[in-house]
Amino acid sequence: MYMDTADSQPAELARLDENILLFVRLLRRAGLSVGVTAGLDAVGAVRCVGLASRTHIYHALSSCLVFRPEDSELFDQAFYLFWRNPKFLEKMRNLLLPQMKQTGRAGDDEDMLRRLEEALGQPGRAEDPPAAHTQIHIDARQTASAREQLNHKDFQMMSVDEIAQAEQAVAMLVRKLPMRKSRRMADRPPARRLDFRQSLAGARRRFGLVLPQYQSPAQLIRPLVVLTDISGSMDSYSRMMLHFIHALGTLSPGGVSSFVFGTRLTPVTGLMAGRDVDASLAAVSDAVSDWAGGTDIGTCLADFNQNWSRRVLGQGASVLLMTDGLERGTDADLAFEMQRLQKSCHQLIWLNPLLRFDGFQPKSRSVQTMLAFTDRFLAVHSVHSLGQLAQLLATGDARPDKQIQSWKQRARYFSLARSDNR
Amino acid sequence: MDDIVSVEALKTALEEADYICSDGLAVALFLALRQHRPLFLEGEAGVGKTEIAKTLACLSGRPLIRLQCYEGLDISQAAYEWNYARQMVDIQAGNLKSDNLFTADYLIARPLLQAVNHRGKKSPVLLIDELDRADEAFEAYLLEFLSDWQITVPELGTLRAETPPIVIITSNRTREIHDALKRRCFYHWVDYPDLRTELGILAKKAPQAGPDLQQQLVRFVQKLRDENLFKAPGIAETIDWAQALVELNCVAVDPQTVESTMGVLLKYQDDIARIQGSEAARLLAEVQADMLAGTLAAR
Numbered sequence: 001m002y003m004d005t006a007d008s009q010p011a012e013l014a015r016l017d018e019n020i021l022l023f024v025r026l027l028r029r030a031g032l033s034v035g036v037t038a039g040l041d042a043v044g045a046v047r048c049v050g051l052a053s054r055t056h057i058y059h060a061l062s063s064c065l066v067f068r069p070e071d072s073e074l075f076d077q078a079f080y081l082f083w084r085n086p087k088f089l090e091k092m093r094n095l096l097l098p099q100m101k102q103t104g105r106a107g108d109d110e111d112m113l114r115r116l117e118e119a120l121g122q123p124g125r126a127e128d129p130p131a132a133h134t135q136i137h138i139d140a141r142q143t144a145s146a147r148e149q150l151n152h153k154d155f156q157m158m159s160v161d162e163i164a165q166a167e168q169a170v171a172m173l174v175r176k177l178p179m180r181k182s183r184r185m186a187d188r189p190p191a192r193r194l195d196f197r198q199s200l201a202g203a204r205r206r207f208g209l210v211l212p213q214y215q216s217p218a219q220l221i222r223p224l225v226v227l228t229d230i231s232g233s234m235d236s237y238s239r240m241m242l243h244f245i246h247a248l249g250t251l252s253p254g255g256v257s258s259f260v261f262g263t264r265l266t267p268v269t270g271l272m273a274g275r276d277v278d279a280s281l282a283a284v285s286d287a288v289s290d291w292a293g294g295t296d297i298g299t300c301l302a303d304f305n306q307n308w309s310r311r312v313l314g315q316g317a318s319v320l321l322m323t324d325g326l327e328r329g330t331d332a333d334l335a336f337e338m339q340r341l342q343k344s345c346h347q348l349i350w351l352n353p354l355l356r357f358d359g360f361q362p363k364s365r366s367v368q369t370m371l372a373f374t375d376r377f378l379a380v381h382s383v384h385s386l387g388q389l390a391q392l393l394a395t396g397d398a399r400p401d402k403q404i405q406s407w408k409q410r411a412r413y414f415s416l417a418r419s420d421n422r
Numbered sequence: 423m424d425d426i427v428s429v430e431a432l433k434t435a436l437e438e439a440d441y442i443c444s445d446g447l448a449v450a451l452f453l454a455l456r457q458h459r460p461l462f463l464e465g466e467a468g469v470g471k472t473e474i475a476k477t478l479a480c481l482s483g484r485p486l487i488r489l490q491c492y493e494g495l496d497i498s499q500a501a502y503e504w505n506y507a508r509q510m511v512d513i514q515a516g517n518l519k520s521d522n523l524f525t526a527d528y529l530i531a532r533p534l535l536q537a538v539n540h541r542g543k544k545s546p547v548l549l550i551d552e553l554d555r556a557d558e559a560f561e562a563y564l565l566e567f568l569s570d571w572q573i574t575v576p577e578l579g580t581l582r583a584e585t586p587p588i589v590i591i592t593s594n595r596t597r598e599i600h601d602a603l604k605r606r607c608f609y610h611w612v613d614y615p616d617l618r619t620e621l622g623i624l625a626k627k628a629p630q631a632g633p634d635l636q637q638q639l640v641r642f643v644q645k646l647r648d649e650n651l652f653k654a655p656g657i658a659e660t661i662d663w664a665q666a667l668v669e670l671n672c673v674a675v676d677p678q679t680v681e682s683t684m685g686v687l688l689k690y691q692d693d694i695a696r697i698q699g700s701e702a703a704r705l706l707a708e709v710q711a712d713m714l715a716g717t718l719a720a721r
């Protein structure tokens with residue numbers, strides 16, 4: 001089947017090109033983002049390496065169509081199915097070219113197609129039944145005091161109507177993301193460094209008179225990484241948190257990376273990037289298998305530290321960790337992972353909805369462990385507390401948190417009290 | 423490079439220059455050379471991304487222009503800068519040749535502009551190293567250069583390369599590079615090599631180590647990479663380790679040697695603590711068992 005391009009007939013070449021474009025369409029359907037130019041590049045690349053070797057064709061296609069290492073597995077499977085089995089190729093053609101569509105044939109082709117659907121995660125299954133939509137009534141007569149009440153009400157205690165209102169309020173809270181100093185210079189006060197280019201460009205306009213112009217470091221949005229606990233005990237808070245994250249993400253596309261975790265860590269940055277908040281949340285809950293289950297904070301943080309921290313924490317990111325900190329894993333592991341996380345980010349902010357209880361004390365061993373490696377400890381159980389968080393992010397307050405010292409002292413106190421009792 | 427007609431020929435040429443690469447890298451490089459497009463290499467530290475550019479320049483007798491990226495890198499360090507001191511002196515001395523202060527005479531060429539301005543039979547190899555360290559604004563600046571081989575200087579106009587340079591871009595993936603840039607390049611993820619490739623590399627780069635020692639240490643490093651370490655050793659570390667063992671006059675890898683030279687392979691204290699002692703002994707025993715099985719099978 002393989003030969004050199006130079007010896008091939010034009011008709012065969014045309015057929016090859018057509019097959020490559022079909023293959024590109026298959027990849028696109030499987031969810032790889034492949035542009036039109038990438039498809040044409042692939043045609044050119046295969047012609048360039050020739051048809052002598054199967055491996056070369058594979059690598060030529062891969063270098064034009066795959067841009068992320070995690071996509072390569074999907075590409076491998078598609079390549080194997082598409083170029084190995086001529087029957088399958090025929091079937092694909094029928095499937096993808098509407099004008100050539102025929103009635104389906106039974107037999108092993110059907111079986112093969114199902115395998116590809118499974119391998120490529122095609123949505124062959126029926127649509128999920130639409131979730132029961134609640135009518136949202138916004139009471140026009142609502143008084144200021146009612147709004148005030150809503151602000152301080154615990155998310156867990158809210159009715160469906162109130163939740164909807166709170167979600168809107170949360171989206172309005174986020175106004176600004178924290179900034180950090182860039183190493184680039186920009187024309188902005190206070191003046192730090194002489195800007196020669198501007199000064200001399202000005203001299204041209206001023207008949208040779210050189211007046212100094214200054215510049216100083218530009219400001220950049222500080223990247224934010226949000227790790228949200230979605231275990232059973234956190235359910236109503238984590239949903240609200242996802243609304244908050246979505247609002248943050250619209251301010252700075254690409255600046256906010258989000259992850260959810262229960263018993264395992266799931267990256268959801270891509271899913272949260274949609275324009276519509278409800279569609280984003282639905283996509284997240286589809287992608288996550290451990291929603292409203294147990295928690296294993298230590299393991300999930302280990303996964304994050306090992307596989308993600310070097311990719312998302314590189315540019316001086318702040319980390320928001322939202323969890324109640326109640327965990328059964330071993331202390332030593334949790335302490336190790338928390339320490340590594342704190343040391344690899346700008347600041348680690350722990351958001352704990354348990355702080356809604358006035359009498360909350362760090363009595364649990366895991367909470368004590370985690371507090372030791374936390375820079376800020378904040379509540380996130382109401383619109384009001386989320387508002388405070390938004391305020392903190394907007395001002396980019398770099399001063400150390402005073403309260404965290406008292407929390408750490410209390411954690412040490414309870415930890416000592418327990419060892420005395422033993 | 424123009425005389426290389428096939429992927430195999432390129433692979434052989436690279437091997438003669440002591441660079442052994444996988445089929446995937448050879449195909450991507452061949453395409454980049456033939457179609458005059460940049461090659462984007464991503465992978466862990468120490469897998470030979472930078473080395474390929476050096477080898478390529480050496481092999482084809484082209485000059486190597488290197489742009490090391492870092493945060494805050496801007497046009498004045500990457501592309502061009504005006505020679506302000508000379509401009510000032512000439513203004514004061516009344517030396518201006520024309521009434522225009524911004525002419526090519528006053529332009530200082532930095533790596534990108536050097537690649538564009540290069541006049542000669544062979545265009546240079548341009549290495550844009552660790553692009554993920556530069557900020558996103560710089561990526562956007564590269565787009566014009568990478569697709570049309572030109573640089574626009576607002577005061578002067580657009581400068582275009584006579585012949586397109588060979589461009590190799592590397593990234594360690596400390597952040598994601600934007601798709602717009604990746605799509606202008608051929609992309610290849612450089613993975614750790616398999617046993618045979620790594621043995622071949624070591625035979626070229628550390629020939630002083632005997633074949634037995636090479637077998638042992640490569641197999642040990644390969645096992646180490648499966649151990650889920652925070653930073654697995656790259657090829658550079660394997661070569662360093664082989665050279666270290668030669669310096670120490672070792673003829674075989676034993677637990678004591680591993681213990682004392684662990685710092686050459688692993689660069690994180692947690693990883694070292696995990697592997698030291700019984701874990702290293704276990705891996706070594708596995709390596710010896712594998713080698714024994716290999717020799718038995720050969721008989």
